[in-house]
Amino acid sequence: MHVSTKRLASSRFAFPGASDKEIRILKRNALIDRAFERSTQAFALAVLLLLGAILVSLCVSSWDTLSAHAVDFLTGDRWAANMEMFGALPAIYGTLVTSLIAVAIAVPVSFGIAIFLTEKCPEILRRPLGITVELLAGIPSIIYGMWGVEMLAPFLNHIFPDLFPAGSGLATAGLVLAIMIIPFITAISRDVMLTVPPITRESAYGLGCTTWEVVRGVIFPTVRHGMMGGVVLGLGRALGETMAVTFVIGNNLFFHPTITGQGTSIAALIANQFPEADGAQRSALLALGLVLFLITFAVLATARYMLNRIERRAA
Amino acid sequence: MNDTTLQNFQTQQDSSTASEGAVRGPYSEAPTPDKGQPVTRNESVEENLSVRVRDLSLWYGEHQALDDISIDIFANTVTALIGPSGCGKSTFLRCLNRMNDLISSVSIKGLVEMDGRDVNARGMDEVALRRRVGMVFQKPNPFPKSIYENVAYAPRMHDMVSRKADQDELVERALRDAGLWNEVKDKLYEPGTSLSGGQQQRLCIARAIAVRPDVILMDEPTSALDPISTATIEDLMDKLKQDFTIVTVTHNMQQAARVADYTAFFHLGEMIEYNATKQMFANPHTKKAEDYITGRYG
Amino acid sequence: MLKTSCSALLAGVLALHGIQASAQETMTGAGATFPYPVYSQWADDYQDAKGIGLNYQAIGSGGGIKQITAKTVTFGASDAPLKKDELDEHGLMQWPMIMGGVVPVLNLPGTEKNSLKLDGETLADIYAGKITHWDDAAIADLNPDVDLPDTAITPVYRAEGSGTNFLFTHYLSQVNDEFADTIGEGKSVAWPAGVGAKANAGVAKQVAETEGAIGYVEFAYAKQNDLDHIRLRNHDGEYVEPSSDSFKAAAANADWSNAPGFYLVLTDQVGADSWPITGASFILMHKQVEDPAAAKRVLEFFDWAYANGGDAANELDYVPMPENVADQVRDSWGDIEGPQGESIWP
Ligand SMILES: Nc1ncnc2c1ncn2[C@@H]1O[C@H](COP(=O)(O)OP(=O)(O)O)[C@@H](O)[C@H]1O
Ligand SMILES: [Mg+2]
Numbered sequence: 001m002h003v004s005t006k007r008l009a010s011s012r013f014a015f016p017g018a019s020d021k022e023i024r025i026l027k028r029n030a031l032i033d034r035a036f037e038r039s040t041q042a043f044a045l046a047v048l049l050l051l052g053a054i055l056v057s058l059c060v061s062s063w064d065t066l067s068a069h070a071v072d073f074l075t076g077d078r079w080a081a082n083m084e085m086f087g088a089l090p091a092i093y094g095t096l097v098t099s100l101i102a103v104a105i106a107v108p109v110s111f112g113i114a115i116f117l118t119e120k121c122p123e124i125l126r127r128p129l130g131i132t133v134e135l136l137a138g139i140p141s142i143i144y145g146m147w148g149v150e151m152l153a154p155f156l157n158h159i160f161p162d163l164f165p166a167g168s169g170l171a172t173a174g175l176v177l178a179i180m181i182i183p184f185i186t187a188i189s190r191d192v193m194l195t196v197p198p199i200t201r202e203s204a205y206g207l208g209c210t211t212w213e214v215v216r217g218v219i220f221p222t223v224r225h226g227m228m229g230g231v232v233l234g235l236g237r238a239l240g241e242t243m244a245v246t247f248v249i250g251n252n253l254f255f256h257p258t259i260t261g262q263g264t265s266i267a268a269l270i271a272n273q274f275p276e277a278d279g280a281q282r283s284a285l286l287a288l289g290l291v292l293f294l295i296t297f298a299v300l301a302t303a304r305y306m307l308n309r310i311e312r313r314a315a
Numbered sequence: 316m317n318d319t320t321l322q323n324f325q326t327q328q329d330s331s332t333a334s335e336g337a338v339r340g341p342y343s344e345a346p347t348p349d350k351g352q353p354v355t356r357n358e359s360v361e362e363n364l365s366v367r368v369r370d371l372s373l374w375y376g377e378h379q380a381l382d383d384i385s386i387d388i389f390a391n392t393v394t395a396l397i398g399p400s401g402c403g404k405s406t407f408l409r410c411l412n413r414m415n416d417l418i419s420s421v422s423i424k425g426l427v428e429m430d431g432r433d434v435n436a437r438g439m440d441e442v443a444l445r446r447r448v449g450m451v452f453q454k455p456n457p458f459p460k461s462i463y464e465n466v467a468y469a470p471r472m473h474d475m476v477s478r479k480a481d482q483d484e485l486v487e488r489a490l491r492d493a494g495l496w497n498e499v500k501d502k503l504y505e506p507g508t509s510l511s512g513g514q515q516q517r518l519c520i521a522r523a524i525a526v527r528p529d530v531i532l533m534d535e536p537t538s539a540l541d542p543i544s545t546a547t548i549e550d551l552m553d554k555l556k557q558d559f560t561i562v563t564v565t566h567n568m569q570q571a572a573r574v575a576d577y578t579a580f581f582h583l584g585e586m587i588e589y590n591a592t593k594q595m596f597a598n599p600h601t602k603k604a605e606d607y608i609t610g611r612y613g
Numbered sequence: 614m615l616k617t618s619c620s621a622l623l624a625g626v627l628a629l630h631g632i633q634a635s636a637q638e639t640m641t642g643a644g645a646t647f648p649y650p651v652y653s654q655w656a657d658d659y660q661d662a663k664g665i666g667l668n669y670q671a672i673g674s675g676g677g678i679k680q681i682t683a684k685t686v687t688f689g690a691s692d693a694p695l696k697k698d699e700l701d702e703h704g705l706m707q708w709p710m711i712m713g714g715v716v717p718v719l720n721l722p723g724t725e726k727n728s729l730k731l732d733g734e735t736l737a738d739i740y741a742g743k744i745t746h747w748d749d750a751a752i753a754d755l756n757p758d759v760d761l762p763d764t765a766i767t768p769v770y771r772a773e774g775s776g777t778n779f780l781f782t783h784y785l786s787q788v789n790d791e792f793a794d795t796i797g798e799g800k801s802v803a804w805p806a807g808v809g810a811k812a813n814a815g816v817a818k819q820v821a822e823t824e825g826a827i828g829y830v831e832f833a834y835a836k837q838n839d840l841d842h843i844r845l846r847n848h849d850g851e852y853v854e855p856s857s858d859s860f861k862a863a864a865a866n867a868d869w870s871n872a873p874g875f876y877l878v879l880t881d882q883v884g885a886d887s888w889p890i891t892g893a894s895f896i897l898m899h900k901q902v903e904d905p906a907a908a909k910r911v912l913e914f915f916d917w918a919y920a921n922g923g924d925a926a927n928e929l930d931y932v933p934m935p936e937n938v939a940d941q942v943r944d945s946w947g948d949i950e951g952p953q954g955e956s957i958w959p
Binding site: 122123197198199200201202203204205206207208209210213217218221222 | 412414417419420442443444445446447448449450451452453454456458459460468469472473519522523526532
């Protein structure tokens with residue numbers, strides 16, 4: 001009786017002639033495999049849960065602000081904690097403007113460097129330059145911030161005293177961000193451009209195309225997905241960058257529709273005020289965090305959507 | 316190797332042997348041709364020189380891949396390069412359009428002349444050269460564009476066409492020349508990658524001939540294709556030689572025998588024998604070539 | 614949160630004397646950064662005299678209030694006093710421990726150092742973005758002898774919440790009603806114009822680099838770095854220099870005995886010599902303490918500091934509390950009770 005149940009239970013493994021040892025090993029392996037499968041599944045689910053948990057906790061802790069004055073919160077033109085006037089507009093505006101400036105400058109420059117590195121660079125320079133770019137991409141952002149405040153801001157003030165009376169401002173922050181994300185976008189662009197098979201590249205050169213024509217007509221279309229990914233990651237980094245921006249953005253909490261003047265960004269505002277904040281201010285800062293979360297999310301989603309459309313149009 | 320092709324091969328060999336009349340004993344009292352000349356010329360037509368190569372050597376870093384190659388390639392002929400893998404056929408082909416420039420470890424010595432001009436000369440622009448020398452690779456590799464754009468891109472970049480109508484005409488002509496027009500005329504705007512392997516390869520040929528080069532280089536153009544597509548491409552090569560000079564690499568002896576006017580046999584970076592194809596297959600002039608052709612080698 | 618605990622960690626590491634002393638004999642406190650130099654000097658001296666160390670985390674006034682409310686430290690420190698009802702809500706009491714002043718500084722080439730005169734009204738209009746050039750009539754009227762350039766004014770302010778902000782805006786609100794209505798007082802306010810920079814050093818640097826800039830820093834910082842400061846017109850209409858004497862003058866007239874919970878900000882005080890932006894930094898403790906021994910240790914330290922810390926404070930350009938105020942504070946400690954309701958002071 002005992003034996004027969006055992007046989008039944010292991011019947012999945014019990015092919016005619018299978019020895020007990022074989023069955024034992026098969027059972028053990030099946031168990032391990034199942035555990036492995038489950039744990040990978042659990043990790044993957046954990047990421048989703050984490051995302052959800054962050055979103056929920058942000059919503060909960062900023063609920064006071066959002067429920068009380070959601071509209072004022074988004075349209076209010078100043079962030080005056082002392083008067084409990086929490087308008088996110090200056091921070092949202094500053095975040096978007098600095099990031100757009102950064103991307104507008106960084107994309108052509110990064111692509112240019114990547115093209116040089118993959119297409120034109122002499123072999124002896126290729127490795128040192130490539131490593132330099134990777135090193136630059138790894139520099140902590142605060143160093144870029146210090147450079148911005150020590151060198152770039154005084155320089156801008158010196159060259160364009162009328163545009164940059166104090167050196168700092170949205171455009172200064174945008175420039176620092178651009179310099180910060182250039183190595184990042186360059187490294188990714190170079191890596192994806194290197195994935196273009198040599199014969200695709202050579203067939204284009206073989207038709208008598210110039211480097212620019214090869215890059216534009218063949219290499220970009222082949223790897224646009226990856227390059228767009230690099231740009232979006234760079235943009236994401238620019239949107240959320242805190243320290244480098246805080247140093248040079250001017251930290252003005254009033255909404256001014258300016259490009260070169262002072263302003264603030266969501267991350268900079270949170271960094272400046274969160275440590276000292278409580279009560280309504282804390283709730284409002286958390287709501288601001290939620291807004292940053294949503295903006296980043298929206299940017300990523302839009303980029304993905306645009307990419308799919310390009311893809312479909314090409315197909 | 317199926318029976319019919321073997322048969323073909325045999326008959327061809329026989330007929331050529333017969334037509335030659337006096338058959339020389341293999342590699343005994345062979346004539347020593349002028350440097351770079353084939354051992355035997357095809358006498359039926361007058362052939363003009365297109366590419367002249369003299370004492371060409373090439374190194375990948377320390378490794379020598381080509382050793383003193385000299386060869387004359389004639390206009391409006393098909394010249395096949397055969398030889399075991401790694402003997403330098405592709406490397407040689409790539410010398411003709413300076414594609415090796417893209418590899419920075421390469422160093423080259425010797426002369427490559429196209430229509431009397433030294434392609435490696437200081438003043439020669441490699442982009443201008445490549446416009447006159449098209450290239451087709453082993454693996455079909457359409458650009459990530461529509462069929463139409465695959466063909467039209469380079470001519471448009473070269474300002475060969477200005478009006479849309481001219482461009483349409485050019486695309487149609489290239490696709491017709493490549494024998495692809497009827498199959499794709501209703502789906503010109505679909506991606507090039509949606510075609511079958513054989514069609515893709517003909518698209519690559521159309522793309523190459525659209526810029527009206529003088530010479531087309533083909534590196535094992537049919538080795539990734541099925542027999543029917545292979546036959547189509549072989550027919551195409553035969554037709555195209557009226558307008559272009561074709562240099563092709565092949566591992567397929569029958570293909571060389573069928574399509575090539577001249578055949579060059581490479582071995583370990585050296586060119587061992589260069590001969591009219593019929594002669595090469597009927598009456599190889601060197602032992603190495605004979606061994607390779609008859610399958611005793613490589 | 615992470616940031617707070619990081620800086621707390623850092624401050625803890627910096628407070629070396631706290632580590633040297635055994636756990637039993639260590640006092641714990643957290644809060645304002647402004648008095649940190651003088652508190653740690655006192656702690657050093659006290660360690661030498663009595664062998665008891667202080668672990669003070671300079672995490673900012675807000676953090677100090679949070680930590681004392683959560684009872685993770687024996688005392689908190691804040692640059693801005695809490696209102697009476699706020700104190701009662703958490704069962705806290707507070708007293709002034711040390712005084713300092715805030716000093717407007719400027720960068721205006723072509724004018725003599727430390728000579729430019731302003732009154733509170735004008736200073737508020739500058740910071741409200743209403744006066745935008747140095748040759749504005751309002752400034753010229755106050756400085757008839759100075760040939761003012763037409764340079765644009767760049768107001769520079771503290772970007773992060775700080776006691777210095779509180780003192781400065783408290784003063785401007787005091788003397789300019791419109792400022793009080795539109796911008797108001799607080800540790801963190803929205804300035805309509807100008808540049809925000811981090812900490813005293815950031816403000817000083819931004820001012821130094823920007824021609825036409827005006828900023829405000831703690832007196833100790835301005836003095837130690839010899840910054841070009843402004844002479845302010847005080848409540849009595851006199852122009853005064855920022856100095857220990859003018860702070861003491863402001864403090865001398867303060868009526869602490871009638872300030873419930875010692876809520877008193879010393880801006881715009883009467884007296885011909887009073888510096889108008891003077892303020893005290895405050896200590897916060899629970900009225901009902903859980904660990905009477907720890908509370909007593911802390912009170913003994915503060916008692917010692919009132920009596921013996923004056924020189925150290927003066928050395929560091931702070932102003933010690935006058936003796937009569939210290940006595941009032943000592944009296945108030947009688948309200949502190951242990952778990953059984955027993956009085957722990959004296
Ligand atoms: N990019 C390269 N770098 C270094 N060596 C190469 C490169 N391409 C080819 N070679 C070497 O050159 C020799 C000739 O190669 P190739 O011309 O591709 O031969 P084939 O086309 O006849 O098979 C081989 O030994 C090969 O390893
Ligand atoms: Mg090859």
